[in-house]
Amino acid sequence: MRIASGLRALALVSAVALAACGGGGGGGTGGTGGSPAAVASTGVFLDAPVINIGYKTDSQNGNTDGGGRFDYLPGESIVFHIGDLEFPPVLAKEVVTPADMGNRSGDPMIVNISRLLHSLDADLDPSNGLQIPERAKQIAVQLDFDQRIEVFEVIPEVLDLVWNAGQDIPQSQLVSPDWALSNLNDNLLAEGEADDRDGDGLSDPLDQFPDDPDEFWDWDEDGVGDNGDDFPIDPTETTDSDGDGVGDNTDVYPDDQTRNGQPPILYSLTIPNLVVGVPANLEVSYFSEFPSAEVSVLTTIITAPVGSSLEGYSVSGSGLTVTPDVEGAYAFRVEVQDDNGGVYAIFKGVATNTDPVASIAMPVGANVANEVTVDGTGSSDPDGHSIEFDWHLLSRPANSNATLTDPAVAAFTFTPDVGGDYRFELTVTDAFGAEDVTVATLEVSGYALERVAYRVVDAEYPGSGEGVREHLGDDLLPHRSLGTGGDILAVLVEEAVFG
Numbered sequence: 253m254r255i256a257s258g259l260r261a262l263a264l265v266s267a268v269a270l271a272a273c274g275g276g277g278g279g280g281t282g283g284t285g286g287s288p289a290a291v292a293s294t295g296v297f298l299d300a301p302v303i304n305i306g307y308k309t310d311s312q313n314g315n316t317d318g319g320g321r322f323d324y325l326p327g328e329s330i331v332f333h334i335g336d337l338e339f340p341p342v343l344a345k346e347v348v349t350p351a352d353m354g355n356r357s358g359d360p361m362i363v364n365i366s367r368l369l370h371s372l373d374a375d376l377d378p379s380n381g382l383q384i385p386e387r388a389k390q391i392a393v394q395l396d397f398d399q400r401i402e403v404f405e406v407i408p409e410v411l412d413l414v415w416n417a418g419q420d421i422p423q424s425q426l427v428s429p430d431w432a433l434s435n436l437n438d439n440l441l442a443e444g445e446a447d448d449r450d451g452d453g454l455s456d457p458l459d460q461f462p463d464d465p466d467e468f469w470d471w472d473e474d475g476v477g478d479n480g481d482d483f484p485i486d487p488t489e490t491t492d493s494d495g496d497g498v499g500d501n502t503d504v505y506p507d508d509q510t511r512n513g514q515p516p517i518l519y520s521l522t523i524p525n526l527v528v529g530v531p532a533n534l535e536v537s538y539f540s541e542f543p544s545a546e547v548s549v550l551t552t553i554i555t556a557p558v559g560s561s562l563e564g565y566s567v568s569g570s571g572l573t574v575t576p577d578v579e580g581a582y583a584f585r586v587e588v589q590d591d592n593g594g595v596y597a598i599f600k601g602v603a604t605n606t607d608p609v610a611s612i613a614m615p616v617g618a619n620v621a622n623e624v625t626v627d628g629t630g631s632s633d634p635d636g637h638s639i640e641f642d643w644h645l646l647s648r649p650a651n652s653n654a655t656l657t658d659p660a661v662a663a664f665t666f667t668p669d670v671g672g673d674y675r676f677e678l679t680v681t682d683a684f685g686a687e688d689v690t691v692a693t694l695e696v697s698g699y700a701l702e703r704v705a706y707r708v709v710d711a712e713y714p715g716s717g718e719g720v721r722e723h724l725g726d727d728l729l730p731h732r733s734l735g736t737g738g739d740i741l742a743v744l745v746e747e748a749v750f751g
Contacts, residue, residue: 292323297332298349298443299369299436300378306333306389309344320381334372335389337413339365340397347445350436351457353397358460358469361397364404366432368395371414371423378435387418400473401429433458515593516540516547521586526603527635528576528684536570540590544570548589554598555583576603579684608633610680612692619697620671626694627663628678637682646675646691671698 292312297305301320307313309328316322324330324344332339332348340353340361350369354362370376374383393409404410405426414423437455440446446455450465460477461467467477472487482499483489489499493506500506504513519537526532540547549570556563557580565574576582580603587596611630618624626643633639643659649672658664668674674694681687 290325292325293344293346294321294323295330295344295346295348296320297322298347298439298445299366299382299432300439301381302332302369302384303381304384304386306335307331308333318381334384335392337392337394347443349440349445349457351440351446351455354457355398357457357462360399360401360404360473362436362458363401363429363433364397364399366436367405367426367429368410368414370427370432370435371425372417373419375420376423376427385418387416388413391416401471511541513592514541515595516542516588516590518586518588518595518597521551521584521597521599523584523599523601526574526576526582526601528579528603528605529637529682530635531573531575534572534574534584536572536586536588538570538588540588541592542590546590548587550587552585552587553582554585555581557581557603577684579603579605579686605637605682605684605686606634607686608637608639608680608682608688610678610688610690612676612678612690614676614692614694617695617697618668619699620668623665623667624694625663625665626676626692628680629662631662631678631680631688633680633682635682637684637686639680639682642679642681644677644679646677648672648674649696666694668694668696671696 290311297307297316297320301316303316303318303320305316307316307322307330309324309330311325311328312323314323322330322344326344328344329341330344330348331341342348342352350362350365353365369382369384370378372382372384372388374385392413395404395407395409395413397404399407411425414426416422433454437453437458440455440457441448446457448455448459449462450459452459452465452468454468456462459468460470464477467479469478470476470481471478471484472481474481474487474490476490478484481490482492486499489501491500492498492503493500494503494509494512496503496509496512498512498514502512502514505511517539519539522535522537524532524534534551536549536551538547538549548568550566550568551572552566553562553564553574557578560576560578560580560582562574562577562582567574574582582601582603584599584601585596586599587594589595609632611628611632613627613630615624628641628643631639631641641660641662643656643661643664645654645656648654649670652668652670652672652674654666654669654674656664656666666674672695674696675691676694677689677691679687679689
């Protein structure tokens with residue numbers, strides 16, 4: 253974007269008005285003394301116009317106004333500041349920009365200053381100027397702008413300032429270098445504050461190669477522009493003659509794409525979800541300029557949980573199968589070697605063992621002397637492990653002599669001998685020690701049911717003259733009810749004779 257041209261004319265008009273009125277632009281105050289006061293000039297601090305930033309010269313001080321204007325006397329230096337944060341001093345003039353604060357063309361310090369000003373803008377809209385919030389002045393501390401761009405942007409004090417400066421929308425990081433440079437560059441060219449000698453579109457103060465139309469920036473500052481640098485963020489490398497991804501300074505064979513003389517590269521050890529007792533397939537990923545048959549890959553379990561037998565276990569080859577035997581963390585050391593050298597790394601995985609689930613199935617109620625099935629076969633293990641059963645009769649009615657004959661079976665039959673509650677406990681344990689416990693209660697009636705043979709001889713049913721069988725039909729059950737001692741309490745069907 254571009255700020256409208258005319259800032260220099262505006263500054264001249266302000267200077268004339270200042271001389272006529274005796275006042276100062278930008279809320280500044282002049283010095284005092286017995287000699288006639290010199291006529292102050294008015295300048296503009298421009299990235300976009302920087303508003304409400306503090307400034308001071310030997311004779312003037314204050315805050316820039318809504319047009320980014322400040323007062324100064326010709327020949328003075330000026331220091332802009334945000335609270336305790338002072339920017340590099342520069343010569344005061346009609347238009348001052350961050351580009352004036354650099355030590356050379358394309359100085360990263362220029363980018364750092366511009367990025368910070370844009371990031372502190374109250375509404376993050378440079379088209380209406382860069383408004384510095386009052387909150388920023390309260391919390392700002394001194395910063396060192398003379399840093400590489402990627403270093404300055406992660407300084408904790410920088411991040412703390414842009415996050416807590418009081419903008420309409422807090423910022424978690426600085427605006428991008430491209431954003432800041434684009435806005436500053438447009439305004440420098442629009443205001444005639446900079447030339448572009450090589451015609452590449454980037455003004456000379458921002459161009460690290462102002463006379464080379466093919467280059468703009470040297471990110472790693474190795475003297476080779478990014479466009480011509482095969483390794484633009486590596487200051488130790490500039491050229492890769494054979495195109496194998498290894499710079500000539502490091503490549504033992506800079507003209508042989510198939511070889512570079514470097515040790516293998518170990519990328520990763522793929523570790524799936526580890527489950528105790530379940531085989532897991534692990535895979536080593538690496539790069540070597542040699543065929544796999546000439547590369548040695550060795551994986552060793554260097555630490556394992558207490559009780560594991562796998563510590564020290566080694567397997568050769570890029571693929572291996574491991575069966576964890578104890579729940580917990582395992583550390584794998586992977587070493588890859590070829591004729592150029594070796595490399596190793598350590599990877600970690602955690603084996604889990606999910607508890608089994610115990611389940612008891614049996615009737616809701618039962619009767620004395622009647623056989624009941626108590627069933628634990630519904631128990632299971634989520635990991636697919638085998639499980640063992642352990643039954644206990646936790647409690648029984650008084651006077652009962654009931655016992656369990658085989659507590660290790662999955663299901664059994666049980667015959668209660670006394671009415672009351674029988675509480676069963678089932679513990680299921682998997683092959684690796686994980687267990688689950690459940691309890692169930694069997695309620696037993698004090699009466700036993702015994703089937704008896706009967707025969708309806710004949711009967712007289714008053715009022716109908718019909719037989720008993722026709723009246724009672726299939727609802728008549730052939731049984732009698734016995735007490736715990738076996739005495740007959742009632743007979744449901746009696747012999748009778750027609751009258």
